[in-house]
Amino acid sequence: MQFSSSFIPEIRFGAGIFGSLAAMVKNFEGIRAALIVMDGFLVARGLAKDLAGGLAEAGIEPRLYSDFSGEPKLHHLRAASEMAKGADMVIGVGGGSALDIAKVAACCAASGEDPMFYALAANPLPKKPLKKIMVPTTAGTGSETSATNIFAGPEGRKLWIWGPETKPDLVMLDPELTISLPPNLTAWCGMDAFIHAFEAATNRNAPVWTHAGAKLYAHEALRLVAGSLEAAVKAPGNLEARGKVLLGSCYAGIAIDNCGTAIAHNISHALAGLGAVHHGLATALGFEATLPWLVAKHTADLNDAARAIGLSGATQLPAFVSGLIDRCGIERVLPKAFDAFSAQDLAAEMRAPENQPMRRSTIREVTDADIDVFAAKIMTLPKTL
Numbered sequence: 001m002q003f004s005s006s007f008i009p010e011i012r013f014g015a016g017i018f019g020s021l022a023a024m025v026k027n028f029e030g031i032r033a034a035l036i037v038m039d040g041f042l043v044a045r046g047l048a049k050d051l052a053g054g055l056a057e058a059g060i061e062p063r064l065y066s067d068f069s070g071e072p073k074l075h076h077l078r079a080a081s082e083m084a085k086g087a088d089m090v091i092g093v094g095g096g097s098a099l100d101i102a103k104v105a106a107c108c109a110a111s112g113e114d115p116m117f118y119a120l121a122a123n124p125l126p127k128k129p130l131k132k133i134m135v136p137t138t139a140g141t142g143s144e145t146s147a148t149n150i151f152a153g154p155e156g157r158k159l160w161i162w163g164p165e166t167k168p169d170l171v172m173l174d175p176e177l178t179i180s181l182p183p184n185l186t187a188w189c190g191m192d193a194f195i196h197a198f199e200a201a202t203n204r205n206a207p208v209w210t211h212a213g214a215k216l217y218a219h220e221a222l223r224l225v226a227g228s229l230e231a232a233v234k235a236p237g238n239l240e241a242r243g244k245v246l247l248g249s250c251y252a253g254i255a256i257d258n259c260g261t262a263i264a265h266n267i268s269h270a271l272a273g274l275g276a277v278h279h280g281l282a283t284a285l286g287f288e289a290t291l292p293w294l295v296a297k298h299t300a301d302l303n304d305a306a307r308a309i310g311l312s313g314a315t316q317l318p319a320f321v322s323g324l325i326d327r328c329g330i331e332r333v334l335p336k337a338f339d340a341f342s343a344q345d346l347a348a349e350m351r352a353p354e355n356q357p358m359r360r361s362t363i364r365e366v367t368d369a370d371i372d373v374f375a376a377k378i379m380t381l382p383k384t385l
Contacts, residue, residue: 003216006257009134009145009166013173013247015239018047018135021172022054028131028169033061033087036108037080040066041096042137045180047093063087065101070276072097072151077104077115088292089131092168095189096141096279100149103166103315106130118161119153120354126166132168137177138188139232139246140280142196142253144171158269158354173250175243175325183233186245189330190229193249194324195264195287197221200255201308202294202301203262203361219308224248226309226311226324233328263290263366266358267374272348275337277385284330289377292318297364298332334378335385342377347375 012024025031034055038048043066052062065083068076076097084105092102108115111126118125134144143149147167181189182379200206201218225248231241266308267286271277295302295314302314311320325332349355350371359366 006147009168009171011171011173011250013063013243015174015176016242018174018177020135021051021091021135023060024133024170024172025055025060025091028056028089028092031060031088031131032091033063034089034091035063035080035087035102035105036089037065037066037092037094037098037105039137040069042094051091051093063211068097068101070097071125071272071279072101074115074151074153076101077108077151080105080113081108084130085112087130089133091133091135095136095138096143096150097138099141099143100151102134103132103143103168104149104151104161106132107161107165115151115161116153118163119159121162125161125163128167129165133170133172133224134168135172135174135177136246136249138181138185138189139178139242139249140192142193142249142256144168145250145253146257148257156273158272160354171250173246174269175239175246178238178242178246179236181236183236183329184383185278185280186236187229187233187330188278188284189249190225190232190245190280190328191284191287191325191330192280193245193252194222194225194229195270195283196252196256196261197225197248198305199262199264200252200259201305202299203259203363205259205361206301206363206375214255214258215304217251218259219305221248221251221255222305222308224251229324230327253378259349260361261358262362263358263374266350266355266362266366267378269355269358270346270352271334271378273352274341274345275335277335277338281330284325285332285334285378285381286374288318288321288325288332290374291321293370294362294364299363301363329385333382333385336383338379339383341379343372343376343379345381347371350375
């Protein structure tokens, strides 16, 4: 067997380690100024003030960009990149949006290029981006270990910037930072992490790329999230459960970095192309809708993934996943704005060029007829969110 693994950043895990972040920055040579990209909610909690104060005490000029909400948009990337010019490091603190903005800003500030210059791998990323530290506060996206960065382009369509140059130099996982995440977001993000691991371990790329190392991360992520997500949702102060889901999300990020995703993410990205919807919720809905169809394929990888969470085989997966969704209190609904769209609209988005890699990587061939069936199933969900 021959294989290679993508680069995995240094990872530090522990409750309360966010307090040592300024000291960690000092370990990097030549850092005179650092841009903090942080979710506004965390800024309101005082995390930015504390971090900026620690950096200033260390003789490092702190800058802050927090003027964003929801999924990243092109103007967010441009604004953060402009603020990062002249800095030596970018620190991302928050959910996937904050981390993706921070990673892209570190590259664009170093090169002086616009983010659209790198969209859809149109041009190679700079080989020497600014130093990067990523601190996830939602356990779901795995962005802290992934080379893929998602944003809405000029026309609102989802685009991506990909490359190992966007990966951080250091990842800090502090489960205490996830305690304030509401139950619904904890559940949505946790399901996203579970599906990342599952799709990475079972799609068409898996037989080629999922070797002993990559499968280790995917299967361990499945075990961690499946075994702890319900407790994290129902008992927010349960640091052990929070930590396991956070670590599982990180490991799932490593898995998709090696193997990518599949049909559930095709659907969630297509939904986002129509309107604003939380990515984790959209992915969970797409996963549940397609899983019975998927496991009919009966592959060894599907059975291995099922056994990783204590099931006897893949045929038990649909019931397990639906039960987990129920126990975590996830409502099977879409935002009211989706009343304006039809199943045909969603099917068209699922067929869009930017969503074809996820369609092609699915272990079963996804026909146009399949897309029509899946789109109809999703769009019959209530629009009450």
